[in-house]
Amino acid sequence: MSEIPKDYVANDVETKWMNTWDLSMYYFDWADNTRPQYIIDTPPPYPTGNFHIGNSLNWCYIDFVARYKRMRGFNVMFPQGWDCHGLPTEVKVEEMNHITKNQVPRAQFRQMCEDMTRGNIVKMRNTMLRLGFSNDWSNEFITMEPSYFVKTQKSFLKMHDKGYVYHEEHPVNWCPRCETAIALAEVEYESNQTKLNFLHFTLAEDGNIKLCIATTRPELLCACAAVAVSPADERYKQYVGKHLIVPIFGQKVPIIADDAVEAEFGTGVVMICTFGDKQDIRWTKVHDLKVTKAIDRCGLMTNAAGKYAGMTIPDCKKKIIEDLKSENYLYDQKELDQNVGLCWRCKTPIEILSEPQWFVKVKPEEILSSADKIDWIPEYMKVRLENWTNTMEWDWCISRQRIFATPIPVWYCQKCGEIMMAEESWLPIDPTQKQPPKACSCGSTEFYGETDVLDTWMDSSLTALHVSGWDSDKTLRLPTQMRPQGHDIIRTWAFYTILRAKALENQIPWETIMINGMVLGPDGHKMSKSLGNVISPEDVLVEHSADAFRQWAALGGSVGSDVMFRWKDVVSASRLIQKMWNIYRFSMMNLDNFAEKDQKAFDTKKLKQTDLWLLSKLNRLIAETTDMMENARFDEAFKSIRIFAWETLADNYLELVKARLYGDNADAKNAARYTLFTAISTLCKLLAPFTPFLAEEMYSRIGSESVHQQSWPVADEKFLSDDAEAAGELIKNITGEIRSYKSDRKMALNAPLKKIEIYNVKIDASDISGATTSPVELMSKKPEFEHVPVEVKPNQGLIGPTFRDRAGAVSAALKALSPKDAENMKSAGKITVQVGGETIELPENAIEIKKEMISGGREVDILNVGDAVVVIVK
Structure with a gap:
């Protein structure tokens, strides 16, 4: 086995595997x-x-x-x-x-x-x-x-x-800047403010009568085809069927009734133009109105606009409003909120033009x-x-x-205008570069290709x-x-x-x-160059690694939700990679060339409780992670793997079995090796989808092929055991409490204790002994305790010389209490004693009651861990 470096240099490892992998292992086999x-x-x-x-x-x-x-x-x-x-x-x-x-x-x-x-x-x-x-x-x-x-x-x-598919002239969304039609789905909408212009239209049948119309598109007056009112609007019923004269342009247009008109909006009289919006299209079709093209493909006014022809839409709008004012047609303007359709590419306001187009x-x-x-x-x-x-x-x-x-793939006959569709055998083809190889049905061979x-x-x-x-x-x-x-x-x-x-x-x-979902910048906003919050994958690769980036992606949140990019998440991912490498390195150094063949040959009946606990947790992890991956719950899957590797394996199992790995008992050592090898090889495979470089680097010292060619782990039900997990958790918790006990007393964690007795449970305590460097004995009978109140804490609860002068008497009075009474008063937070016929009340924090004596007169400390009673003999 090659020497395993202490530090994991991600860039070197990732570059190595990127240049080494045979990418054909990812190829789909059609056969x-x-x-x-x-x-x-x-x-x-x-x-x-x-x-x-x-x-x-x-x-x-x-x-x-x-x-x-x-x-x-x-x-x-x-x-x-x-x-x-x-x-x-x-x-x-x-x-x-x-x-x-x-x-x-x-x-x-x-x-x-x-x-x-x-x-x-x-x-x-x-x-x-x-x-x-x-x-x-x-x-x-x-x-x-x-x-x-x-x-x-x-x-x-x-x-x-x-x-x-069909070809037809039809109103379409058009971007004047890009000079192209765009699909409905490519229109983006933005809120802004415009002006609602109130105009006088003269009744054609009676020049003394004027109807008031409100419009946001006065530049389309030349394309006005009708005006509409609600059939339920009593103000205008009498005018339906008559005509109005359009200001400036003078065309006569009908007054029609339509249920789509909102009587409450504007004046209740609506100008129908070709085309100001989608509703204009509906009305034009339903009422068979004349279509006038007021705007060309470049966004300029056409000849239909008369003296305004050639102007841009904004310029025309400005000029025509000036003229409406000067000729007394415009009598009011009001601010109006509206949603404007924009081209997805250049953000130019779209227009609706009637153009021959192809449709699906x-x-x-x-x-x-x-x-x-x-x-x-x-x-x-x-x-x-x-x-x-x-x-x-x-x-x-x-x-x-x-x-x-x-x-x-279409041509148009120059003689009769017939559309010639290409035949499949002619494809691929660009009709602007090549003529069709057959004549039109009219006999002509002159075509122009669809541009x-x-x-x-x-x-x-x-x-x-x-x-x-x-x-x-x-x-x-x-x-x-x-x-x-x-x-x-x-x-x-x-x-x-x-x-x-x-x-x-x-x-x-x-x-x-x-x-x-979308990726949000570190500031929580959508990434944008103008906001300066754009992060590129290359930025992350320079500072960290691909595997760290992929962890960020996995842990960012559930699929479908937006994900915020935060550098601290990538830093945390990098630390996890080094932690995983440390776990792997320690494990491999203690496996002594234990390999897959040894794993297969090992008699699992020799496994100890701690091993069975880890293997049950490992196989439960496999089952849960598999379910999460099946349902695209990547964040939950990776969190579960991370918790198992960092907490269960590194912080607990490895600490519990170090003594076995270092010891001379071959069976105990091999049981730990079997368990550790199984855990490490399984973690390599579980990590492979998420951190492929790290997983490959680790597995390269375990297996002969790429980890990405291995089978996904399958939970082994024979190891799934609630009893094994309960026993292992208890062993882990007891060991943890003993470590805390040493730490509280400023003892080194490897400092031996005189003796540890464990009551009330049946567990294999050998790993507890190894992890605590102390002799451990399982006791078959329940312990009998004597509870002894001890000295009053000086200056706690009583102030002045009276307390100091009588502290000895108070302490003696406390020790005279029965253990049960002392504990009850301690729990109640109100401690009273009789001294010289006087009742003295002490606050709960004025004394400390310890279970310091066990039957037999030994001085001990007691730890309660679940159902277990752990006695540390001093």
Whole structure:
């Protein structure tokens, strides 16, 4: 056995194993049908180059599960994907190269995005390896590569054939800054204040009558298609069916009645524009109103705005309010609180534009029925999906007006306008770079390719299907077993993945979904560069270790809850690693090459009570930890392991059996070695999912293979014993009381006592003798005590010379009391004695009563430990 260093140098150990491990031991075996499969639909992070701490928390959870399941005998796939496509990369490339996407050829811009992405993937991959994640790199996927996005394109075509995908002009959420449509789930909301503007509209049928309208969007007057009132509002019933003249622009619009109008809001008369908000869309559709495009894709006013054309929305709003005031249309303004929809990427207020787009039909009943078949950890997270699904009003807009994304495999005939869908045999294909190999039904061969691309969620929502072998030469292994993800993308990634698995294979994508919370900064707030509270995993690795970081993740809280990063937790984790190393080092130094073969050959009938106590506690730990791991209670599992290692094993068992390990009794020594070897080897395996580097370093001197290729421990019921634990606890407690006794008297803990007698219990006291370096005798009969009150404490309770002069008489009077009376008065806190015919009352703290005499006249101290009476003979 190699020499075990005193100090555990984490960085050296972790670097060694990171460079030594054969990563193929983590590979999924597609041909293996003997073991149960456990496929994890791993989140593909966006390749920013920084594997941030939120990713790291989630991946720790995934790795805990993956390592545990492998040890339980599962054929585990923990794949790593990269969700490459999307707007953030385009924006970064534009910033770095001081260009816009339209200033270079489309193919060149895409290549620039791909090059930057590949470099970022390398950086993030290295961080993941350094953190000890057991990814299956043989099943790595990169969504921007044709081998992956060909599946995205095929899924698009298949869903089109099934009636899920359609092309239509429809109001969509639009970001004027990013110049693209965004999905409903990508809209973020922020509270702010705006002004409610009160305007006069003139009745077309009678120019002397004006109706007052309140609006927050006067810049959309040119797109006003109608005004609406509540049918129950008596103020306006007479005007329904008539018309109003829109200020400044002069178009005549109908007055309609609709139950959705709130008579109490504003003036009770609402302007319907195309489109100010979602309600405008509903009214436009229900009442078949004219649609006027007032805002273009860049967020500028169109020609429909007349003299305001070309202005930005804020500028137009400012100018039109000035004109309304000058022409006496605007008569009042009031502050109004509102929620504004923002683009998730750039935080620009979104607009609702009517644009031709590609959509996926959402069928809420399919989503909800599938969600009910999935186990949610924690269960309450399912409500978030249900709430989102039940409030969905639009289908999923899947087309984006960008470049770096999966091309939509579609062309448009230049002659007749017919849409030509690609055939699967043509894929992968970029229609902007290649023409279809056949003519249109009208005979034309002139096409222009679809320049819109697919929403990146169309790529990532396919991950469950991809990792389970969909559209490959492998047998489909759907559903996968687990989806781990953050709660912030339940309404996107979880929602879309369920939709796609149902649409394409009529199955649920996973059996279980495990939701993690967010990481908060040391100040308790969400991590943000502006707040200066961002911590990266690399920061932790420089100061501490991967295993310390992983402990923080395990102990941060229950899955689903937000986790605060605190440096003191990482420091504490580092100390635990050194403590565990100390336990391991001491154990190995005293095992004298005791190995697995010796463990198997040992006769367990030779085990002593203390050994049986530890082994029962160990096997109970195995059973409890296994249950916790099955239910993703990682914090509870690791706490249990830590308590057992630090308190049960180190602070108690090792102290109890040191004498045996150092002694000459071969049977007693080997019993301790057997127990200690079993505990250490088991702890290596229990720790392996959490602290893989430490567990490997320890196990490397015990086993011939990696600890990560070992089986998870199974509780041995023959060792589970309440009686053994009760006896062991009593031995531990008696020993602890004797140590405290020595410590209170400033004695060295290894100082021998004259003799220790233990009454009332039947235990093996040999370990107590060894741990206390004192002779111990078990007494078969109960002791008989004499209780002797002793001297009064000077100046306690009585003041002045009277007390001092009469202390001797008081002490004599106390000693004359019967033991029972003295104890009763002591318990009552009121001690009285008769001295010279006078009753003297002493407070309870004025005397001390000790059980100092046992039958036979010996001077002793008595310790009561549970049912045991421990007599220390002086």
